[in-house]
Amino acid sequence: MLKIITQMALTAVIGLTLSIPVNAGIIINEIFQNPSAVTDSNGEWFELFNSGLTDIDINGWTFGDNDIDSQVVNNGGSLIISSGGFLVLGRNADTLTNGGISVDYQYSAVFLANGADELVLFDDVLNEIDRVEWDGGPVFPDPTGASMALTSVSLDNNLGSSWATSTLLNASGDFSTAGRCNDDVGQVCSVSVPEPSTLAIFALGMIGLASRRFKK
Known part of the structure; x- marks a missing residue:
């Protein structure tokens, strides 16, 4: 017995262990939808953070909005976000024309509206991993020339109160923390161990x- x-x-x-999504630690951590130093088509980007304990390959994942914008990540091979690491996806990977941002993956089919818009992330079998739906100002930050930065990786990033306007000045004259923790708004980036x-x-x-x- x-x-x-x-x-x-x-x-x-x-x-129960196997039912925990292995990709659950990937979060949208920073959004730069309205650059000032360069045009939107050159300077829009967003950043992912891996708060999980496992390195994640996002090649084959999909991101877009609730309408028609959609892009499948096709890196020609693995595109790894290491545990505790960051990945920047942007419309222009040329640092000479994008405001000096180091972009890890360049895309073309998704546009980040300066007003209300959405950014939704799906894995390679279209399980929704994360989403942020910003409102263009009433609750979410609505900066020009600065990113929206998540203030804590433990907060719900689909709430406007979880975000702040970046205050770290870049060489271009805009403000952001691309590829690193948003410590300018008090964020502490650490991996999380799932509670039993x-x-x-x-x-x-x-x-x-x-x-x-x-x-x-």
């Missing part, structure tokens, strides 16, 4: 309880 209970509990724990679920704790408790009973 102890063996059966142990096997059932372990099966539950393993099942209640059911997993219960399953492990069953093993301990059964073990004590069968020892008597």
Whole structure:
């Protein structure tokens, strides 16, 4: 009986572990939708942060808005965001014309509106990973020449109160923290260890309880 209970509990724990999306740690961390030093077509970009414990390959992922903008990441090979690392995706990867930003992946089919818009991220099988829907000013920041920066990786990044206007001056004259933590707005970037679920704790408790009973 102890063996059966142990096997059932372990099966539950393993099942719960496997059900945790491996890509769940990827978040939209910074959005630069309205540059001032260069044109929008040259200077728009957004940044992803990997708050998980595993390196993630986003080649084959899709991003876009709620309407017609959509692009599949086709890097010709892996495009890795390391655990605790950042990746900048932009409309122009030429630092001479994009405001001096180091862009890791250049795209062409997505446009970041200066007013209200959305940015939605899907993995390679179209599971939604993250989304930000900004309102163009009433709640979200609405900067010109500065990025919208997430203030904490633990906050809901689809709430305007979780964002602030970047204050770090770049050589171009605009403000952003592309490719790094938004420490200018108080952000601390660290990887997160998933907390065990209640059911997993219960399953492990069953093993301990059964073990004590069968020892008597």
